[in-house]
Each structure stands twice: as structure tokens, then as C-alpha cells.
Amino acid sequence: MSKPKIATTSLAGCFGCHMSLLDIDERILELAELVEFHKSPINDIKSFSAQCAVGLIEGGCCNEENVEVLRAFRSNCDVLISVGDCAIMGGIPAMRNMIPLEECLQEAFVDGPTVHNPTRAIPNDVEIPLLLDKVYPCHEVVKIDYHLPGCPPPADTLWEALVALLNNKPISLPYDLIKYD
Amino acid sequence: MSDKPETRRIVIEPVTRVEGHGKVTILLDDEAKVKQARLHIVEFRGFERFIQGRPFWELPVLVQRLCGICPVSHHLAAAKAVDGIVGVDTLTPTALKMRLLMHHGQFLQSHALHFFHLSSPDLLFGFDADVSERNVIGVAAKYPELARQGILLRKYGQEIIKATAGKKIHGTGAIPGGVNKNLSLEERDQLLSEIDQIMEWARGAVALAKGYTLEHLDDLSGFGSFDSNHLSIVRSDGAYDIYDGGLRARDAEGNIIFDHVENEKYDEYLAEEVRSWTYMKFPFIKEIGPEAGWYRVGPLARVNNCDFFDTPEAEKERKEFKSLTDDKPNNITMAYHWTRMIELLHSVEKIQELLNDSDLQGEDLVVTGKRRDEAVGIIEAPRGTLFHHYRVNEDDQVTMANLIVSTTSNNEPMNRAVQKVAEDYLSGVPEITEGLLNRVEVAIRAYDPCLSCATHAMGQMPLIVELMDQQGRIVDRKIKG
Ligand code: SF4
Numbered sequence: 001m002s003k004p005k006i007a008t009t010s011l012a013g014c015f016g017c018h019m020s021l022l023d024i025d026e027r028i029l030e031l032a033e034l035v036e037f038h039k040s041p042i043n044d045i046k047s048f049s050a051q052c053a054v055g056l057i058e059g060g061c062c063n064e065e066n067v068e069v070l071r072a073f074r075s076n077c078d079v080l081i082s083v084g085d086c087a088i089m090g091g092i093p094a095m096r097n098m099i100p101l102e103e104c105l106q107e108a109f110v111d112g113p114t115v116h117n118p119t120r121a122i123p124n125d126v127e128i129p130l131l132l133d134k135v136y137p138c139h140e141v142v143k144i145d146y147h148l149p150g151c152p153p154p155a156d157t158l159w160e161a162l163v164a165l166l167n168n169k170p171i172s173l174p175y176d177l178i179k180y181d
Numbered sequence: 182m183s184d185k186p187e188t189r190r191i192v193i194e195p196v197t198r199v200e201g202h203g204k205v206t207i208l209l210d211d212e213a214k215v216k217q218a219r220l221h222i223v224e225f226r227g228f229e230r231f232i233q234g235r236p237f238w239e240l241p242v243l244v245q246r247l248c249g250i251c252p253v254s255h256h257l258a259a260a261k262a263v264d265g266i267v268g269v270d271t272l273t274p275t276a277l278k279m280r281l282l283m284h285h286g287q288f289l290q291s292h293a294l295h296f297f298h299l300s301s302p303d304l305l306f307g308f309d310a311d312v313s314e315r316n317v318i319g320v321a322a323k324y325p326e327l328a329r330q331g332i333l334l335r336k337y338g339q340e341i342i343k344a345t346a347g348k349k350i351h352g353t354g355a356i357p358g359g360v361n362k363n364l365s366l367e368e369r370d371q372l373l374s375e376i377d378q379i380m381e382w383a384r385g386a387v388a389l390a391k392g393y394t395l396e397h398l399d400d401l402s403g404f405g406s407f408d409s410n411h412l413s414i415v416r417s418d419g420a421y422d423i424y425d426g427g428l429r430a431r432d433a434e435g436n437i438i439f440d441h442v443e444n445e446k447y448d449e450y451l452a453e454e455v456r457s458w459t460y461m462k463f464p465f466i467k468e469i470g471p472e473a474g475w476y477r478v479g480p481l482a483r484v485n486n487c488d489f490f491d492t493p494e495a496e497k498e499r500k501e502f503k504s505l506t507d508d509k510p511n512n513i514t515m516a517y518h519w520t521r522m523i524e525l526l527h528s529v530e531k532i533q534e535l536l537n538d539s540d541l542q543g544e545d546l547v548v549t550g551k552r553r554d555e556a557v558g559i560i561e562a563p564r565g566t567l568f569h570h571y572r573v574n575e576d577d578q579v580t581m582a583n584l585i586v587s588t589t590s591n592n593e594p595m596n597r598a599v600q601k602v603a604e605d606y607l608s609g610v611p612e613i614t615e616g617l618l619n620r621v622e623v624a625i626r627a628y629d630p631c632l633s634c635a636t637h638a639m640g641q642m643p644l645i646v647e648l649m650d651q652q653g654r655i656v657d658r659k660i661k662g
Contacts, residue, residue, distance in 0.1 A: 016249020104227025
């Protein structure tokens with residue numbers, strides 16, 4: 001029987017949640033015994049070609065591309081997990097929700113002290129995806145099955161949750177593995 | 182629309198085994214020749230604006246959420262700036278050494294991650310290897326001992342960070358004017374018990390990267406390579422330094438452009454050009470201008486720039502590296518890997534030195550000074566020079582933040598590398614294979630771009646490689662919302 005597949009992605013996150021997953025250290029090799037890694041930033045599988053048992057989502061949605069990727073994960077993963085503060089509630093990137101987007105762009109590309117931008121134009125090209133008005137938590141965009149809090153969640157939290165899921169056991173996490181910083 | 186609508190568009194999305202997301206587009210003309218190749222950063226965060234109004238002492242923990250791959254770099258660059266705000270120019274020996282230890286732990290973990298987890302599959306299996314094998318799990322299956330060493334080198338770096346910052350990712354160790362803990366004897370002894378093994382593996386990593394480069398030198402010399410200026414900080418005596426020093430820039434021949442520039446004056450020397458097709462700006466040396474003033478940062482630039490390493494093994498390796506180019510700067514893109522491993526070895530030597538220094542058990546952790554309203558913190562992050570510049574008001578709120586993250590400085594070099602590889606390997610070929618496209622990513626990976634960081638203003642970059650004809654869609658973009 002082939003191993004269940006796992007997929008991971010980073011949307012509007014900082015990659016810290018992925019780093020925390022790598023912090024399971026030697027257990028990465030054990031995890032590779034339990035599952036097969038499908039689409040993920042750590043390999044070169046760029047799109048879904050098979051149904052996955054588990055999808056891990058880091059980061060919320062800040063642009064149209066994040067939304068597309070998140071929807072693809074929902075359609076291709078049996079169980080979808082929001083990993084970390086950003087996926088669960090937008091996190092630090094959602095601090096921009098209090099400020100008009102134009103002001104953020106203006107500061108970065110026109111007003112900054114080292115900016116050299118004689119035309120005062122803000123990047124605007126078919127190749128860069130449309131920004132959303134706000135940064136959205138993942139569960140406001142698709143159904144999310146589990147939330148693993150933390151910034152990032154500790155490696156042991158990710159490990160315990162994954163091992164339980166992959167063995168069809170209920171996830172039970174002691175308090176110190178689910179407390180937010 | 183033209184009579185020749187022969188559009189060819191191949192999409193690889195996202196570019197992988199880099200930290201963060203990015204996208205490459207390649208335009209082909211009628212004869213399938215590469216007309217243009219670009220690396221785009223496609224996400225935007227807006228940190229510079231949304232941290233305005235926050236209390237300045239939050240900066241070291243807030244701004245590091247730019248990037249979870251080298252959060253320590255942002256933590257420390259912000260902390261250095263915040264030291265300036267609270268009027269502290271000199272830390273206590275304990276505080277300084279705790280930060281140095283944290284920083285070297287960060288270099289070790291980040292460089293190990295980049296080399297072993299992300300890039301080694303290209304080097305070990307070849308650029309055309311099967312996708313199912315060309316990743317860290319594939320390395321573990323075929324070279325289990327090597328994979329284990331990579332994982333444990335990174336783990337050791339993370340343990341150092343935990344012991345100094347309190348947490349492996351997004352720690353809290355550096356506070357205004359100092360640090361919030363010292364290193365206990367127990368922590369020290371635990372770390373020291375493993376150092377000999379770590380040193381041994383670090384030597385092996387240098388040998389691996391060096392051996393690979395020398396063995397493939399003919400192929401690698403031209404691969405995504407070009408002459409460039411190089412920028413980094415150096416210590417006042419010209420030594421390699423990653424925590425403190427003045428800015429130095431050299432040209433491709435090794436001539437000094439400027440040297441020992443005080444951190445506060447960075448904006449007199451550097452500016453960042455905005456281009457319409459990416460959220461990542463293009464820094465350049467003002468004196469030379471945007472056309473030719475761009476420069477490289479990171480391991481290659483640092484090793485090219487410094488006069489020496491102050492640890493014996495790294496210095497020996499540096500000399501050997503420089504002898505290859507008669508002591509002139511080495512401009513080979515793929516040489517980044519070799520210099521990265523020399524730096525990794527240097528960090529392990531520094532860690533050993535620091536762990537044996539009893540100042541780390543000192544009790545004097547914080548100093549205070551006279552409040553200022555503006556400060557600049559510059560350090561070397563694993564991927565290159567990192568600039569944090571803040572202004573605050575009398576209510577302690579941030580009123581201005583300017584961040585030039587390492588990967589931003591490598592924006593032009595990465596674009597050149599992409600263009601060069603595209604022209605050399607994709608131009609006019611009958612079939613564009615996955616392996617050929619992987620070469621574009623291999624060149625980007627050499628820079629170890631942290632597309633996550635690069636996102637701070639910009640966003641993350643899903644790396645997508647697209648090929649299309651010269652009619653590639655041009656549509657006006659509007660921002661929603
Ligand atoms: S939750 Fe924290 S660690 Fe995870 S992506 Fe967000 S900022 Fe990074």
C-alpha cells in the first residue's frame with residue numbers, strides 16, 4: 001500500500017512555521033517513513049497530481065494568488081490544517097488591515113528615505129498578483145479542519161499532531177504544546 | 182495582435198527549494214530566442230507603514246516576523262537600532278557576546294539549511310535529476326550520513342539560538358540596551374559536549390562544497406555568472422565581521438569604492454530603484470548610479486570583501502578560495518556555496534571560542550543611556566547586509582521605518598543570473614525540459630534568496646517560471662480594495 005501524502009505551503013507567512021516543522025530534526029526521516037511529501041516548498045513538486053491526506057497551511061491570504069493556492073489545497077487535501085498565528089488569524093501581516101493599502105504602498109515605494117523613484121509609480125504589472133483589501137485568515141476563505149496555534153507552533157506540536165492524524169488517532173496536545181507564546 | 186500569435190507559455194509554480202515564493206517570467210521571440218527574463222517578487226506586506234505607531238521596544242520581536250528563516254538577523258538588526266534609540270553605543274561584554282553567540286548560531290543553522298536541505302540535491306544528483314529524488318528526502322535515502330549531518334548541524338545552530346534567545350524561532354533574547362539572559366553553565370556544558378563533532382562535520386561541509394566547485398569548475402565558471410560590485414560590513418581592521426562594522430564596497434576587480442562607512446550614513450551611499458514589475462526594489466551605490474551601481478551581498482561578497490577571518494581554519498580556507506582568482510574578487514555565482522560553507526566553519530569556530538568565554542556567565546546584562554529619536558542598525562544576515570532604520574517620537578512610537586533586507590540587494594544579481602542562464606540554456610532549444618528550467622532555479626538558489634524576507638515591503642514570492650512569446654499579455658493592474 002502506498003504511503004499517505006502530505007502537502008505544505010506558505011501563503012502570507014514568514015516561513016517560520018515551515019522552519020518549526022524542520023525543527024523535528026532527525027524525526028524528518030521518520031516522518032518520511034510515514035508519509036510521502038507531495039507539493040511543498042522543500043521539494044520540486046509544483047502542483048497537485050494526487051489527492052493528499054494532509055495539507056499544512058502557513059500564513060493567511062493577502063493576495064489573489066494566496067486564495068488560489070489555498071483553494072487548490074482544499075480540493076486536494078482530505079484534512080487541512082491552519083498552522084500558526086498567521087494562518088489562524090492573519091498574524092503580523094494583518095496589522096496592515098488597520099491602514100489603507102495605498103498608504104502602505106506609498107510608504108514602501110515612494111516615501112521611504114532610500115527610495116529612488118522619479119516617476120513615483122507604484123509597482124503595477126500583470127505579473128504581480130492583485131493584493132486583497134485585507135489579510136484574511138484561512139478559515140474565512142475555505143473550511144479548515146484543525147488549527148495549531150503558536151508563532152510558530154513548536155516542532156513537538158506539529159510532530160504530535162501529524163503522528164496522531166496519520167495513525168487515525170485523536171489529536172491530544174498538552175497545554176504547553178498549544179499555548180500561544 | 183500580431184499575425185504570429187505563436188504563444189508558448191510554460192509555467193512552473195512555485196519556484197521551490199528557496200525560502201519563500203518567487204516567480205520567473207521568460208519572454209521568447211519568434212525564433213524561440215530569449216528576449217527577456219525576470220524574477221518577480223509578487224507579494225506585498227507593508228511593514229514600513231504598519232509598524233508606525235507601535236512602541237519602539239516592540240521592534241526586535243515584531244519585525245522578525247518578516248522572516249522565520251533568519252529571524253535572529255532581524256531581531257538583532259532591530260535590537261542594534263533600538264540600542265541607538267535608548268542611547269546605548271556599547272553593550273556589556275556579556276550582552277554583546279550573548280548576541281554574537283546567537284548570531285553565529287543563526288549563521289550555522291541557516292547555512293546548513295540552505296546547503297544541505299535545499300541546494301545539495303542539485304549538487305549531488307545533478308540539475309537534471311528526477312524530481313522525485315531531487316530533494317532532501319532523496320538525499321537522505323541515498324546519502325543517509327550526509328543528510329543526518331546536515332540535519333544535526335542545523336539542529337545545533339537552533340539549540341544555540343534557543344539557549345541565547347529563549348526560543349528557536351522568533352526568540353526574545355535581545356532587549357533595548359542588552360539581553361534578557363546569560364548562558365547557564367548547564368547550557369554551556371551541554372553545547373560544549375557536542376562542539377567537536379559539529380566542528381568535524383563543518384570541515385566536511387567545506388570539503389564537500391569546495392570539492393564540488395573545483396571538480397565542476399569548467400561548467401560552473403560561466404553558469405549564471407557576471408562581474409559585479411560587492412558590498413558588506415567589515416571590522417575596523419578589515420576583518421570579516423557579521424555583527425558590527427563599517428560598510429565596504431569593492432568593484433569586480435577588487436578596487437575599493439568606499440570603506441568603513443558609518444552605519445548612520447548608509448543613505449548617503451545607497452538608494453533603491455523601484456521598477457514596475459516587482460515589489461522588490463533594486464538597491465545601488467548612489468555615486469555610480471542605478472545602471473552600474475548594483476552590487477552583490479552575502480557569503481561571496483563578504484569573503485571577497487574582507488581582508489581576513491580572525492579564526493584559523495576559516496582563514497586558511499579563505500586563502501585557498503582567493504588563490505583561485507589571484508586574490509581578486511571571485512565573481513562565479515555558484516561559488517556562493519563554497520563561501521557559504523567557509524562561513525559556516527567560521528561560525529562554528531566562533532561558537533567554540535565564545536562557549537569557552539566566561540563572560541557569557543556574567544550578570545551585567547543591560548545598560549541605559551540618553552534617549553535619541555533616530556537610529557540605524559546594520560548587520561550581516563546569512564544572505565547579506567541587512568539595514569534597519571527607525572525614527573521615533575517623544576511618545577516612543579515609531580514614526581518611520583526603512584528596511585533594506587539582504588535579498589533585496591541581490592535583486593539585480595539574481596535577475597542577471599536568471600537572464601544569463603535563460604539565454605545560455607533555453608534560447609532556441611527545441612524542447613524546454615524540466616531539467617533546463619531547474620537550471621534557472623539552481624542559479625537563484627545559489628544566492629539563497631530569502632523571498633520571505635524580501636517580502637517585507639514586497640511580500641513573498643511564489644517562484645513561477647513562465648515562458649511566453651513577445652506578445653506576452655500586457656494588462657493594466659489595479660489594486661483591489
Ligand atoms: S505564525 Fe509566526 S512563524 Fe508562522 S508564519 Fe506567521 S509569523 Fe511566521
